[in-house]
Amino acid sequence: MAGIRKTPCGTYEVYGYRLQADGNKQRFSKTFKTRSEARRFSAELEISAEERSSSITLAALIDEYISEVTSQKRSKRTEEIRLRRLQRDKLAAKTLSSFTNRTIENYIERRLSERAKNRDNYISPSTVNRELTILSDVFQFAIKNELTDVNPCRGVEKPREPEHRERVASDEDIEKLLQASGWDGHTVPKNKMQLAVAAFLFSCQTGMRAGELLKIEYSWLGDNVLHVPAEATKTLSRRDVALSARAREILKLVMELEYEPRIFGGLNDHNRDTLFRKVRDRAGLGPEYDSQNRLIKEGLNFHDGRATFATWAASPDPETGAPRLDVLALARQTGHKDLKMLQRYYRASAEEIAKRLK
Structure with a gap:
Protein backbone atom coordinates (compact mmCIF):
# COMPACT_ATOMS: atom_id res chain seq x y z
CA MET A 1 0.00 0.00 0.00
CA ALA A 2 1.42 3.37 -1.02
CA GLY A 3 1.13 6.47 1.11
CA ILE A 4 0.79 10.13 0.09
CA ARG A 5 2.18 13.11 1.94
CA LYS A 6 2.66 16.78 1.26
CA THR A 7 6.28 17.91 1.14
CA PRO A 8 7.62 21.18 2.65
CA CYS A 9 7.92 22.68 -0.85
CA GLY A 10 4.23 22.11 -1.58
CA THR A 11 4.45 19.00 -3.82
CA TYR A 12 2.97 15.57 -3.07
CA GLU A 13 5.09 12.47 -2.54
CA VAL A 14 3.85 8.93 -3.13
CA TYR A 15 5.95 6.51 -1.08
CA GLY A 16 5.98 2.88 -0.09
CA TYR A 17 7.86 -0.40 -0.49
CA ARG A 18 8.13 -2.88 -3.36
CA LEU A 19 8.79 -6.58 -2.84
CA GLN A 20 11.83 -7.69 -4.84
CA ALA A 21 12.50 -11.11 -6.37
CA ASP A 22 14.84 -12.04 -3.50
CA GLY A 23 12.10 -11.35 -0.95
CA ASN A 24 13.57 -8.09 0.32
CA LYS A 25 11.65 -4.82 0.31
CA GLN A 26 12.87 -1.77 -1.58
CA ARG A 27 11.61 1.70 -0.74
CA PHE A 28 10.28 3.87 -3.58
CA SER A 29 8.96 7.41 -3.85
CA LYS A 30 7.77 9.70 -6.60
CA THR A 31 6.81 13.38 -6.40
CA PHE A 32 3.91 15.12 -8.14
CA LYS A 33 2.79 18.73 -8.40
CA THR A 34 -0.84 18.06 -7.41
CA ARG A 35 -2.60 15.73 -4.99
CA SER A 36 -4.84 14.37 -7.77
CA GLU A 37 -1.79 13.25 -9.79
CA ALA A 38 -0.39 11.58 -6.69
CA ARG A 39 -3.67 9.77 -6.00
CA ARG A 40 -3.90 8.56 -9.59
CA PHE A 41 -0.37 7.18 -9.46
CA SER A 42 -1.07 5.53 -6.11
CA ALA A 43 -4.16 3.84 -7.55
CA GLU A 44 -2.16 2.56 -10.53
CA LEU A 45 0.29 0.90 -8.16
CA GLU A 46 -2.52 -1.32 -6.87
CA ILE A 47 -3.07 -2.73 -10.36
CA SER A 48 -0.96 -5.76 -11.26
CA ALA A 49 1.68 -5.56 -13.99
CA GLU A 50 -0.41 -7.96 -16.09
CA GLU A 51 -3.44 -5.67 -15.90
CA ARG A 52 -1.38 -2.59 -16.70
CA SER A 53 0.27 -4.20 -19.71
CA SER A 54 -3.18 -5.09 -21.06
CA SER A 55 -4.34 -1.48 -20.97
CA ILE A 56 -1.25 0.57 -21.88
CA THR A 57 -0.36 1.02 -25.54
CA LEU A 58 3.15 1.37 -26.93
CA ALA A 59 2.28 4.93 -28.01
CA ALA A 60 1.44 5.91 -24.42
CA LEU A 61 4.56 4.21 -23.11
CA ILE A 62 6.72 6.12 -25.61
CA ASP A 63 5.24 9.42 -24.41
CA GLU A 64 6.24 8.58 -20.83
CA TYR A 65 9.70 7.40 -21.93
CA ILE A 66 10.35 10.63 -23.85
CA SER A 67 9.26 12.69 -20.85
CA GLU A 68 11.31 10.84 -18.24
CA VAL A 69 14.31 9.42 -20.13
CA THR A 70 14.88 10.93 -23.57
CA SER A 71 14.54 14.48 -22.30
CA GLN A 72 17.61 13.96 -20.10
CA LYS A 73 19.92 12.78 -22.91
CA ARG A 74 22.40 14.78 -25.00
CA SER A 75 21.01 13.04 -28.08
CA LYS A 76 17.40 13.81 -27.13
CA ARG A 77 16.49 15.46 -30.44
CA THR A 78 17.63 12.52 -32.58
CA GLU A 79 16.13 9.93 -30.25
CA GLU A 80 12.79 11.72 -30.03
CA ILE A 81 12.57 11.83 -33.84
CA ARG A 82 13.01 8.04 -33.96
CA LEU A 83 10.50 7.49 -31.15
CA ARG A 84 7.90 9.74 -32.78
CA ARG A 85 8.29 7.73 -35.97
CA LEU A 86 7.60 4.58 -33.95
CA GLN A 87 4.48 6.25 -32.54
CA ARG A 88 3.18 6.76 -36.08
CA ASP A 89 3.71 3.10 -36.91
CA LYS A 90 0.76 0.71 -36.59
CA LEU A 91 2.80 -1.11 -33.94
CA ALA A 92 2.16 1.78 -31.54
CA ALA A 93 -1.56 1.00 -31.22
CA LYS A 94 -0.85 -2.43 -29.69
CA THR A 95 -1.01 -2.92 -25.93
CA LEU A 96 2.14 -4.02 -24.13
CA SER A 97 0.68 -7.45 -23.28
CA SER A 98 0.13 -8.24 -26.96
CA PHE A 99 3.83 -7.98 -27.85
CA THR A 100 5.79 -11.17 -28.46
CA ASN A 101 9.06 -12.04 -30.18
CA ARG A 102 7.05 -12.74 -33.32
CA THR A 103 5.55 -9.24 -33.19
CA ILE A 104 9.04 -7.74 -33.32
CA GLU A 105 10.17 -10.17 -36.04
CA ASN A 106 7.19 -9.15 -38.19
CA TYR A 107 8.09 -5.50 -37.64
CA ILE A 108 11.67 -6.17 -38.79
CA GLU A 109 10.50 -7.92 -41.95
CA ARG A 110 8.07 -5.13 -42.77
CA ARG A 111 10.57 -2.35 -42.19
CA LEU A 112 13.23 -3.98 -44.35
CA SER A 113 10.73 -4.15 -47.23
CA GLU A 114 9.83 -0.44 -47.00
CA ARG A 115 11.34 2.25 -49.19
CA ALA A 116 13.50 4.86 -47.51
CA LYS A 117 11.97 8.33 -47.52
CA ASN A 118 13.22 10.51 -50.40
CA ARG A 119 15.65 7.77 -51.53
CA ASP A 120 15.66 5.04 -54.13
CA ASN A 121 16.67 2.19 -51.84
CA TYR A 122 15.05 0.26 -48.99
CA ILE A 123 15.33 0.88 -45.25
CA SER A 124 18.78 -0.33 -44.24
CA PRO A 125 19.47 -3.03 -41.61
CA SER A 126 21.46 -0.48 -39.58
CA THR A 127 18.42 1.82 -39.41
CA VAL A 128 16.20 -1.04 -38.26
CA ASN A 129 18.77 -2.10 -35.66
CA ARG A 130 18.88 1.43 -34.23
CA GLU A 131 15.07 1.34 -33.96
CA LEU A 132 15.21 -2.03 -32.21
CA THR A 133 17.75 -0.74 -29.71
CA ILE A 134 15.52 2.18 -28.77
CA LEU A 135 12.43 -0.05 -28.67
CA SER A 136 14.21 -2.46 -26.34
CA ASP A 137 15.18 0.45 -24.07
CA VAL A 138 11.53 1.54 -23.96
CA PHE A 139 10.41 -1.93 -22.86
CA GLN A 140 13.17 -2.08 -20.23
CA PHE A 141 11.82 1.22 -18.92
CA ALA A 142 8.36 -0.39 -18.75
CA ILE A 143 9.73 -3.37 -16.82
CA LYS A 144 11.55 -1.07 -14.39
CA ASN A 145 8.30 0.78 -13.76
CA GLU A 146 6.32 -2.48 -13.40
CA LEU A 147 4.18 -1.77 -16.47
CA THR A 148 5.02 -5.16 -18.01
CA ASP A 149 7.12 -8.22 -17.21
CA VAL A 150 8.55 -8.98 -20.65
CA ASN A 151 10.87 -7.29 -23.16
CA PRO A 152 9.79 -8.77 -26.53
CA CYS A 153 12.98 -7.52 -28.20
CA ARG A 154 15.08 -9.92 -26.14
CA GLY A 155 16.05 -13.02 -28.08
CA VAL A 156 15.08 -11.58 -31.48
CA GLU A 157 17.77 -11.94 -34.13
CA LYS A 158 18.71 -8.56 -35.53
CA PRO A 159 19.17 -7.98 -39.27
CA ARG A 160 22.70 -8.53 -40.43
CA GLU A 161 24.37 -5.23 -41.19
CA PRO A 162 26.45 -4.79 -44.38
CA GLU A 163 30.22 -4.70 -44.32
CA HIS A 164 31.86 -1.45 -43.30
CA ARG A 165 31.86 1.24 -45.96
CA GLU A 166 34.86 1.54 -48.27
CA ARG A 167 33.99 4.90 -49.86
CA VAL A 168 36.28 7.93 -49.77
CA ALA A 169 36.17 11.14 -51.80
CA SER A 170 38.70 11.21 -54.62
CA PRO A 287 24.60 4.82 -54.85
CA GLU A 288 24.15 2.47 -57.80
CA TYR A 289 21.91 -0.64 -57.75
CA ASP A 290 21.23 -3.52 -60.12
CA SER A 291 17.79 -4.71 -61.31
CA GLN A 292 17.33 -6.66 -58.05
CA ASN A 293 18.04 -3.57 -55.95
CA ARG A 294 21.43 -4.94 -54.89
CA LEU A 295 24.06 -2.34 -54.15
Whole structure:
Protein backbone atom coordinates (compact mmCIF):
# COMPACT_ATOMS: atom_id res chain seq x y z
CA MET A 1 0.00 0.00 0.00
CA ALA A 2 1.42 3.37 -1.02
CA GLY A 3 1.13 6.47 1.11
CA ILE A 4 0.79 10.13 0.09
CA ARG A 5 2.18 13.11 1.94
CA LYS A 6 2.66 16.78 1.26
CA THR A 7 6.28 17.91 1.14
CA PRO A 8 7.62 21.18 2.65
CA CYS A 9 7.92 22.68 -0.85
CA GLY A 10 4.23 22.11 -1.58
CA THR A 11 4.45 19.00 -3.82
CA TYR A 12 2.97 15.57 -3.07
CA GLU A 13 5.09 12.47 -2.54
CA VAL A 14 3.85 8.93 -3.13
CA TYR A 15 5.95 6.51 -1.08
CA GLY A 16 5.98 2.88 -0.09
CA TYR A 17 7.86 -0.40 -0.49
CA ARG A 18 8.13 -2.88 -3.36
CA LEU A 19 8.79 -6.58 -2.84
CA GLN A 20 11.83 -7.69 -4.84
CA ALA A 21 12.50 -11.11 -6.37
CA ASP A 22 14.84 -12.04 -3.50
CA GLY A 23 12.10 -11.35 -0.95
CA ASN A 24 13.57 -8.09 0.32
CA LYS A 25 11.65 -4.82 0.31
CA GLN A 26 12.87 -1.77 -1.58
CA ARG A 27 11.61 1.70 -0.74
CA PHE A 28 10.28 3.87 -3.58
CA SER A 29 8.96 7.41 -3.85
CA LYS A 30 7.77 9.70 -6.60
CA THR A 31 6.81 13.38 -6.40
CA PHE A 32 3.91 15.12 -8.14
CA LYS A 33 2.79 18.73 -8.40
CA THR A 34 -0.84 18.06 -7.41
CA ARG A 35 -2.60 15.73 -4.99
CA SER A 36 -4.84 14.37 -7.77
CA GLU A 37 -1.79 13.25 -9.79
CA ALA A 38 -0.39 11.58 -6.69
CA ARG A 39 -3.67 9.77 -6.00
CA ARG A 40 -3.90 8.56 -9.59
CA PHE A 41 -0.37 7.18 -9.46
CA SER A 42 -1.07 5.53 -6.11
CA ALA A 43 -4.16 3.84 -7.55
CA GLU A 44 -2.16 2.56 -10.53
CA LEU A 45 0.29 0.90 -8.16
CA GLU A 46 -2.52 -1.32 -6.87
CA ILE A 47 -3.07 -2.73 -10.36
CA SER A 48 -0.96 -5.76 -11.26
CA ALA A 49 1.68 -5.56 -13.99
CA GLU A 50 -0.41 -7.96 -16.09
CA GLU A 51 -3.44 -5.67 -15.90
CA ARG A 52 -1.38 -2.59 -16.70
CA SER A 53 0.27 -4.20 -19.71
CA SER A 54 -3.18 -5.09 -21.06
CA SER A 55 -4.34 -1.48 -20.97
CA ILE A 56 -1.25 0.57 -21.88
CA THR A 57 -0.36 1.02 -25.54
CA LEU A 58 3.15 1.37 -26.93
CA ALA A 59 2.28 4.93 -28.01
CA ALA A 60 1.44 5.91 -24.42
CA LEU A 61 4.56 4.21 -23.11
CA ILE A 62 6.72 6.12 -25.61
CA ASP A 63 5.24 9.42 -24.41
CA GLU A 64 6.24 8.58 -20.83
CA TYR A 65 9.70 7.40 -21.93
CA ILE A 66 10.35 10.63 -23.85
CA SER A 67 9.26 12.69 -20.85
CA GLU A 68 11.31 10.84 -18.24
CA VAL A 69 14.31 9.42 -20.13
CA THR A 70 14.88 10.93 -23.57
CA SER A 71 14.54 14.48 -22.30
CA GLN A 72 17.61 13.96 -20.10
CA LYS A 73 19.92 12.78 -22.91
CA ARG A 74 22.40 14.78 -25.00
CA SER A 75 21.01 13.04 -28.08
CA LYS A 76 17.40 13.81 -27.13
CA ARG A 77 16.49 15.46 -30.44
CA THR A 78 17.63 12.52 -32.58
CA GLU A 79 16.13 9.93 -30.25
CA GLU A 80 12.79 11.72 -30.03
CA ILE A 81 12.57 11.83 -33.84
CA ARG A 82 13.01 8.04 -33.96
CA LEU A 83 10.50 7.49 -31.15
CA ARG A 84 7.90 9.74 -32.78
CA ARG A 85 8.29 7.73 -35.97
CA LEU A 86 7.60 4.58 -33.95
CA GLN A 87 4.48 6.25 -32.54
CA ARG A 88 3.18 6.76 -36.08
CA ASP A 89 3.71 3.10 -36.91
CA LYS A 90 0.76 0.71 -36.59
CA LEU A 91 2.80 -1.11 -33.94
CA ALA A 92 2.16 1.78 -31.54
CA ALA A 93 -1.56 1.00 -31.22
CA LYS A 94 -0.85 -2.43 -29.69
CA THR A 95 -1.01 -2.92 -25.93
CA LEU A 96 2.14 -4.02 -24.13
CA SER A 97 0.68 -7.45 -23.28
CA SER A 98 0.13 -8.24 -26.96
CA PHE A 99 3.83 -7.98 -27.85
CA THR A 100 5.79 -11.17 -28.46
CA ASN A 101 9.06 -12.04 -30.18
CA ARG A 102 7.05 -12.74 -33.32
CA THR A 103 5.55 -9.24 -33.19
CA ILE A 104 9.04 -7.74 -33.32
CA GLU A 105 10.17 -10.17 -36.04
CA ASN A 106 7.19 -9.15 -38.19
CA TYR A 107 8.09 -5.50 -37.64
CA ILE A 108 11.67 -6.17 -38.79
CA GLU A 109 10.50 -7.92 -41.95
CA ARG A 110 8.07 -5.13 -42.77
CA ARG A 111 10.57 -2.35 -42.19
CA LEU A 112 13.23 -3.98 -44.35
CA SER A 113 10.73 -4.15 -47.23
CA GLU A 114 9.83 -0.44 -47.00
CA ARG A 115 11.34 2.25 -49.19
CA ALA A 116 13.50 4.86 -47.51
CA LYS A 117 11.97 8.33 -47.52
CA ASN A 118 13.22 10.51 -50.40
CA ARG A 119 15.65 7.77 -51.53
CA ASP A 120 15.66 5.04 -54.13
CA ASN A 121 16.67 2.19 -51.84
CA TYR A 122 15.05 0.26 -48.99
CA ILE A 123 15.33 0.88 -45.25
CA SER A 124 18.78 -0.33 -44.24
CA PRO A 125 19.47 -3.03 -41.61
CA SER A 126 21.46 -0.48 -39.58
CA THR A 127 18.42 1.82 -39.41
CA VAL A 128 16.20 -1.04 -38.26
CA ASN A 129 18.77 -2.10 -35.66
CA ARG A 130 18.88 1.43 -34.23
CA GLU A 131 15.07 1.34 -33.96
CA LEU A 132 15.21 -2.03 -32.21
CA THR A 133 17.75 -0.74 -29.71
CA ILE A 134 15.52 2.18 -28.77
CA LEU A 135 12.43 -0.05 -28.67
CA SER A 136 14.21 -2.46 -26.34
CA ASP A 137 15.18 0.45 -24.07
CA VAL A 138 11.53 1.54 -23.96
CA PHE A 139 10.41 -1.93 -22.86
CA GLN A 140 13.17 -2.08 -20.23
CA PHE A 141 11.82 1.22 -18.92
CA ALA A 142 8.36 -0.39 -18.75
CA ILE A 143 9.73 -3.37 -16.82
CA LYS A 144 11.55 -1.07 -14.39
CA ASN A 145 8.30 0.78 -13.76
CA GLU A 146 6.32 -2.48 -13.40
CA LEU A 147 4.18 -1.77 -16.47
CA THR A 148 5.02 -5.16 -18.01
CA ASP A 149 7.12 -8.22 -17.21
CA VAL A 150 8.55 -8.98 -20.65
CA ASN A 151 10.87 -7.29 -23.16
CA PRO A 152 9.79 -8.77 -26.53
CA CYS A 153 12.98 -7.52 -28.20
CA ARG A 154 15.08 -9.92 -26.14
CA GLY A 155 16.05 -13.02 -28.08
CA VAL A 156 15.08 -11.58 -31.48
CA GLU A 157 17.77 -11.94 -34.13
CA LYS A 158 18.71 -8.56 -35.53
CA PRO A 159 19.17 -7.98 -39.27
CA ARG A 160 22.70 -8.53 -40.43
CA GLU A 161 24.37 -5.23 -41.19
CA PRO A 162 26.45 -4.79 -44.38
CA GLU A 163 30.22 -4.70 -44.32
CA HIS A 164 31.86 -1.45 -43.30
CA ARG A 165 31.86 1.24 -45.96
CA GLU A 166 34.86 1.54 -48.27
CA ARG A 167 33.99 4.90 -49.86
CA VAL A 168 36.28 7.93 -49.77
CA ALA A 169 36.17 11.14 -51.80
CA SER A 170 38.70 11.21 -54.62
CA ASP A 171 40.00 14.42 -56.21
CA GLU A 172 37.68 13.67 -59.14
CA ASP A 173 34.69 13.31 -56.77
CA ILE A 174 35.46 16.65 -55.15
CA GLU A 175 35.71 18.33 -58.54
CA LYS A 176 32.32 16.91 -59.49
CA LEU A 177 30.79 18.24 -56.26
CA LEU A 178 32.21 21.69 -56.95
CA GLN A 179 30.85 21.70 -60.49
CA ALA A 180 27.43 20.44 -59.40
CA SER A 181 27.18 23.20 -56.77
CA GLY A 182 28.52 25.94 -59.05
CA TRP A 183 31.30 26.76 -56.59
CA ASP A 184 35.01 27.02 -57.39
CA GLY A 185 36.13 26.25 -53.84
CA HIS A 186 38.20 29.43 -53.55
CA THR A 187 35.56 32.16 -53.26
CA VAL A 188 32.92 32.85 -50.63
CA PRO A 189 30.01 30.34 -50.90
CA LYS A 190 26.94 32.05 -52.38
CA ASN A 191 24.21 29.73 -51.06
CA LYS A 192 23.61 26.96 -48.54
CA MET A 193 24.27 24.20 -51.06
CA GLN A 194 27.75 25.59 -51.63
CA LEU A 195 28.10 25.97 -47.86
CA ALA A 196 27.28 22.25 -47.44
CA VAL A 197 30.02 21.40 -49.94
CA ALA A 198 32.42 23.68 -48.05
CA ALA A 199 31.56 21.83 -44.81
CA PHE A 200 32.26 18.48 -46.52
CA LEU A 201 35.63 19.70 -47.83
CA PHE A 202 36.49 20.91 -44.33
CA SER A 203 35.68 17.43 -42.98
CA CYS A 204 37.97 15.92 -45.65
CA GLN A 205 40.75 18.23 -44.43
CA THR A 206 40.30 17.70 -40.68
CA GLY A 207 38.45 14.42 -40.09
CA MET A 208 35.88 16.20 -37.90
CA ARG A 209 32.43 14.71 -37.33
CA ALA A 210 29.50 16.55 -38.92
CA GLY A 211 27.93 17.32 -35.53
CA GLU A 212 31.19 18.80 -34.21
CA LEU A 213 31.89 20.72 -37.38
CA LEU A 214 28.53 22.49 -37.37
CA LYS A 215 29.13 23.72 -33.81
CA ILE A 216 32.43 25.50 -34.55
CA GLU A 217 32.47 29.01 -33.05
CA TYR A 218 34.89 31.89 -33.63
CA SER A 219 36.13 31.54 -30.05
CA TRP A 220 37.45 28.04 -30.83
CA LEU A 221 40.01 29.34 -33.34
CA GLY A 222 43.74 29.32 -32.60
CA ASP A 223 46.55 29.98 -35.05
CA ASN A 224 46.58 26.55 -36.68
CA VAL A 225 44.27 24.74 -34.30
CA LEU A 226 40.61 24.45 -33.33
CA HIS A 227 40.08 24.12 -29.58
CA VAL A 228 36.98 21.90 -29.37
CA PRO A 229 35.27 21.93 -25.93
CA ALA A 230 34.26 18.62 -24.38
CA GLU A 231 30.53 19.37 -24.49
CA ALA A 232 30.69 19.78 -28.28
CA THR A 233 32.24 16.36 -28.92
CA LYS A 234 30.58 12.97 -29.26
CA THR A 235 32.92 11.45 -26.68
CA LEU A 236 32.64 14.34 -24.18
CA SER A 237 36.43 14.80 -24.29
CA ARG A 238 37.92 18.12 -25.33
CA ARG A 239 40.53 18.01 -28.06
CA ASP A 240 42.55 20.22 -30.37
CA VAL A 241 42.10 19.73 -34.10
CA ALA A 242 45.05 20.67 -36.29
CA LEU A 243 44.24 22.76 -39.38
CA SER A 244 45.96 22.42 -42.74
CA ALA A 245 46.45 25.45 -44.99
CA ARG A 246 43.45 24.33 -47.07
CA ALA A 247 41.28 23.89 -43.97
CA ARG A 248 42.17 27.43 -42.84
CA GLU A 249 41.31 28.73 -46.31
CA ILE A 250 37.87 27.09 -46.23
CA LEU A 251 37.16 28.49 -42.76
CA LYS A 252 38.23 31.97 -43.84
CA LEU A 253 35.86 31.86 -46.83
CA VAL A 254 32.91 30.69 -44.72
CA MET A 255 33.64 33.31 -42.05
CA GLU A 256 32.98 35.97 -44.70
CA LEU A 257 29.29 34.97 -44.46
CA GLU A 258 29.32 36.32 -40.88
CA TYR A 259 27.06 33.75 -39.27
CA GLU A 260 26.92 34.10 -35.47
CA PRO A 261 27.92 32.51 -33.18
CA ARG A 262 28.60 29.38 -35.27
CA ILE A 263 30.86 29.75 -38.32
CA PHE A 264 28.73 27.24 -40.28
CA GLY A 265 25.57 28.79 -38.81
CA GLY A 266 23.67 28.52 -42.09
CA LEU A 267 23.54 24.74 -41.69
CA ASN A 268 21.95 22.32 -39.24
CA ASP A 269 21.93 18.52 -39.22
CA HIS A 270 18.79 18.36 -41.36
CA ASN A 271 19.56 20.79 -44.17
CA ARG A 272 23.24 19.80 -44.22
CA ASP A 273 22.26 16.20 -44.98
CA THR A 274 19.51 17.15 -47.45
CA LEU A 275 21.65 19.66 -49.37
CA PHE A 276 24.66 17.36 -49.54
CA ARG A 277 22.61 14.45 -50.88
CA LYS A 278 21.05 16.76 -53.46
CA VAL A 279 24.37 18.04 -54.78
CA ARG A 280 25.89 14.54 -54.57
CA ASP A 281 23.12 13.08 -56.74
CA ARG A 282 23.39 16.00 -59.16
CA ALA A 283 27.11 15.21 -59.43
CA GLY A 284 26.35 11.55 -60.22
CA LEU A 285 27.93 10.31 -56.98
CA GLY A 286 24.87 8.60 -55.48
CA PRO A 287 24.60 4.82 -54.85
CA GLU A 288 24.15 2.47 -57.80
CA TYR A 289 21.91 -0.64 -57.75
CA ASP A 290 21.23 -3.52 -60.12
CA SER A 291 17.79 -4.71 -61.31
CA GLN A 292 17.33 -6.66 -58.05
CA ASN A 293 18.04 -3.57 -55.95
CA ARG A 294 21.43 -4.94 -54.89
CA LEU A 295 24.06 -2.34 -54.15
CA ILE A 296 26.71 -2.24 -56.88
CA LYS A 297 28.54 0.93 -55.93
CA GLU A 298 28.39 2.92 -52.70
CA GLY A 299 27.26 6.50 -52.94
CA LEU A 300 29.31 9.27 -51.37
CA ASN A 301 28.01 10.27 -47.91
CA PHE A 302 28.91 13.36 -45.89
CA HIS A 303 30.44 11.16 -43.19
CA ASP A 304 32.88 9.79 -45.78
CA GLY A 305 34.79 13.06 -45.44
CA ARG A 306 36.04 11.76 -42.09
CA ALA A 307 37.27 8.54 -43.71
CA THR A 308 38.80 10.52 -46.59
CA PHE A 309 40.98 12.42 -44.13
CA ALA A 310 41.89 9.32 -42.09
CA THR A 311 42.90 7.38 -45.22
CA TRP A 312 45.00 10.25 -46.56
CA ALA A 313 46.66 10.90 -43.19
CA ALA A 314 47.56 7.22 -42.65
CA SER A 315 48.93 6.80 -46.19
CA PRO A 316 52.64 7.28 -46.99
CA ASP A 317 53.91 10.75 -47.78
CA PRO A 318 55.40 10.62 -51.32
CA GLU A 319 58.55 12.42 -50.13
CA THR A 320 59.32 10.47 -46.95
CA GLY A 321 57.50 7.17 -47.50
CA ALA A 322 56.22 7.36 -43.90
CA PRO A 323 52.55 7.86 -42.92
CA ARG A 324 51.65 11.55 -42.71
CA LEU A 325 50.30 10.90 -39.19
CA ASP A 326 51.13 7.94 -36.95
CA VAL A 327 48.23 6.01 -35.42
CA LEU A 328 48.24 7.84 -32.09
CA ALA A 329 48.44 11.28 -33.70
CA LEU A 330 45.60 10.36 -36.05
CA ALA A 331 43.46 9.16 -33.12
CA ARG A 332 44.05 12.48 -31.33
CA GLN A 333 43.03 14.39 -34.45
CA THR A 334 39.82 12.44 -35.07
CA GLY A 335 38.89 11.94 -31.41
CA HIS A 336 38.87 8.13 -31.49
CA LYS A 337 39.47 6.38 -28.17
CA ASP A 338 39.15 2.89 -29.64
CA LEU A 339 41.75 2.12 -32.32
CA LYS A 340 39.51 -0.66 -33.66
CA MET A 341 36.94 1.99 -34.52
CA LEU A 342 39.65 4.12 -36.15
CA GLN A 343 40.54 1.15 -38.34
CA ARG A 344 37.12 1.38 -40.00
CA TYR A 345 38.05 4.80 -41.36
CA TYR A 346 41.19 3.60 -43.13
CA ARG A 347 39.93 2.75 -46.60
CA ALA A 348 42.94 2.49 -48.88
CA SER A 349 42.08 0.45 -51.98
CA ALA A 350 43.77 -2.85 -52.78
CA GLU A 351 45.31 -1.21 -55.87
CA GLU A 352 46.94 1.48 -53.72
CA ILE A 353 48.29 -1.09 -51.28
CA ALA A 354 49.62 -3.20 -54.17
CA LYS A 355 51.63 -0.22 -55.44
CA ARG A 356 53.46 -0.04 -52.12
CA LEU A 357 54.42 -3.72 -52.36
CA LYS A 358 56.35 -3.19 -55.55
